[in-house]
Amino acid sequence: MGKNIAKSFVLAAALGCSLSLTHGMAAEVHLAEAAKGAYAATQGNLGITTPWSRAVPPTAHTGALFVSIRNQGAQDFLVAAHAEIADTVELHTHVHADGLMKMQQVEQVEVPAGGTLELAPGSYHIMLIGLREPLREGMRFPVRLDFAASGSVELEAEVRSMDAGTGAEHSQHAHH
Ligand SMILES: [Cu+2]
Structure with missing residues (x-):
């Protein structure tokens, strides 16, 4: 016993x-x-990494921005993004349609309570349309992210090599 x-x-x-x-x-x-130094900026309950894009050839008129947003608080939404480097900035996702991966504009993207929103190649991204200058590796440019609850955050995006990141290649996807 x-x-x-x-x-x-x-x-x-x-x-x-x-x-x-x-x-x-x-x-x-x-x-x-x-x-x-995982976060480039923090605001309220959000911790945001450095937004980044891949370098694009000088002839390209579009680029995509990726960023990771950690949320320690209640549900929030990324509702808009702004960048002087492009004429138009949209929030996009990828959808499968007729066996093809296509990009589609979305109104907002959820930043889940206590979770992480990952904008990444092949998934959600910030679309830069009508680039005013080519995205060259090593350059940096200002970006503003607008959140429904947490307000606006100013960040500096960085341009990485053309094959940076993992997953599907953004440039190979049909653009609506
Ligand atoms: Cu897109």
Whole structure:
């Protein structure tokens, strides 16, 4: 009897140990993220990474911006984006239609409560239409993001190489 109690104690200790280990690892990941300077800006409950786009050939008139938005609070919506570098800036998503991936404009994009909105190649993105100058690797340009609840955030976007990022290549998708 006494032996059994001792055994279950050991088990509980082992479980407790593995639980706190998992917890510790999650905290470590979070710290690593913060140490990297994961956010270019924070506003209210939002933490926003540096918006980025791929370099485009000088003949291209469109580009796409990607950014990650972490929301520590209640549900919010990205409702608009502005950038002087383009005549028109729209919020887009990708949809499958007739076996093709097509881009489609959306009114707003949810930033889920306690979650992350990921604008990424092949998914939601900010479309830059009518580029006033080519997006060259290494250049930076100002961008403003408007949120329904959190207000507007000014950021500086950076242009990365033409093959930056993972997933589907944006330039290969049919544009509405
Ligand atoms: Cu688009």
